[in-house]
Ligand SMILES: NC(=O)C1=CN([C@@H]2O[C@H](COP(=O)(O)OP(=O)(O)OC[C@H]3O[C@@H](n4cnc5c(N)ncnc54)[C@H](OP(=O)(O)O)[C@@H]3O)[C@@H](O)[C@H]2O)[C@@H](O)CC1
């Protein structure tokens with residue numbers, strides 16, 4: 221798990237005021253970190269194109285040009301000139317070395333985007349959009365300095381962005397790098413330390429990114445146990461029975477001892493390993509909402525009274541009674557953005573379009589979690605956000621292969637499985653999410669089906 225931050229300005233300030241470093245020292249380290257990546261990956265005299273903006277992101281780029289000058293063929297572009305004091309100073313140094321500023325873009329092996337970083341304030345104008353489009357089309361290895369130009373501090377595009385293969389981010393990783401929009405633009409993310417260790421630089425945070433190496437699987441450690449030692453999950457089946465079947469199979473494959481489908485219907489086909497009942501009883505965990513429609517509407521009041529962990533999904537986010545479930549403990553919600561919009565409306569937190577939800581995912585998940593701190597919220601997306609007690613846990617490990625009907629049912633089943641095995645709701649949600657993401661990295665990425673995904677749950681290797 222690694223910490224990420226909304227902004228790092230306060231940490232830079234700490235470097236100046238408490239550690240007595242200067243802007244010059246921080247910038248030297250920032251630029252040198254990018255230089256190191258180029259030295260590691262490209263032979264001397266490769267052609268390096270650096271596009272630098274007017275502020276200190278540009279100053280990082282100009283500093284990089286000076287460091288590489290002599291070892292590489294360096295082309296520096298300043299489409300908006302050098303305006304900040306540091307940019308002017310760095311340009312003076314570069315020119316003193318014999319460096320020249322180029323006017324016309326040339327092809328190269330590497331292209332470095334140092335146009336805008338944390339200071340991007342408004343939409344890009346036509347000239348910069350044209351520049352970025354050209355840079356994106358270039359057949360070169362693309363490196364973004366701090367953050368790809370065009371991605372703002374919320375992680376939204378303004379309205380285009382540099383498409384990096386590698387982002388070298390300064391001081392600490394920013395939350396914006398993990399937005400759904402940023403996912404296609406950041407490439408590999410590397411943090412640069414700026415003259416002090418990360419431990420001395422960083423501070424506390426509410427935002428955490430979970431990596432593959434953090435994964436904990438429900439490995440069984442006691443031989444002397446039986447099926448009920450691993451819980452009995454009930455999954456409510458409504459109109460679309462397939463959703464409940466997928467959740468049940470996922471839960472069973474992820475270690476739950478017994479899984480039952482509760483349905484009012486007789487005429488449904490249920491896999492051999494899943495039990496079938498008409499009554500909600502003897503379960504230590506419940507999962508419901510997927511494919512439910514109105515099938516259990518008359519029983520939701522009774523379900524409210526059960527004091528067991530519950531995963532609530534899909535159709536439940538359109539029912540007023542959801543408000544009462546939010547007062548309970550051990551509740552995990554798994555909405556996609558449209559369902560989240562409905563949930564927010566029902567609880568009186570505002571009316572949002574899906575676009576607005578996507579543009580404010582972090583803010584809205586955090587606000588919801590502050591209002592309902594005891595509920596675990598998993599907001600689905602390209603990068604899943606898990607909110608609990610006002611903290612955000614981000615799982616960026618998933619891939620587009622998971623963009624298929626049924627993937628969400630599998631995820632709900634996996635979370636319910638860990639709950640049934642006695643795990644804490646937050647731990648269940650984080651590790652089910654990671655497992656789901658890892659199992660969902662499938663090649664070719666168009667061909668993953670929910671049944672293949674369920675099969676792959678059993679092939680995740682413990683780290
Ligand atoms: N702080 C530190 O210690 C360290 C900082 N470091 C580096 O500094 C970066 C932050 O630098 P920064 O604050 O100067 O912001 P930056 O991203 O260069 O942009 C500001 C310039 O862009 C302009 N501008 C903005 N939006 C625009 C638009 N849409 N269209 C056109 N123009 C626009 C804006 O103009 P203005 O709004 O003032 O008119 C201003 O001129 C940070 O990302 C990191 O790389 C590292 O070296 C480590 C140490």
Ligand SMILES: [K+]
Pocket residue numbers: 277333334335336337364365366367368369
């Ligand atoms: K940049």
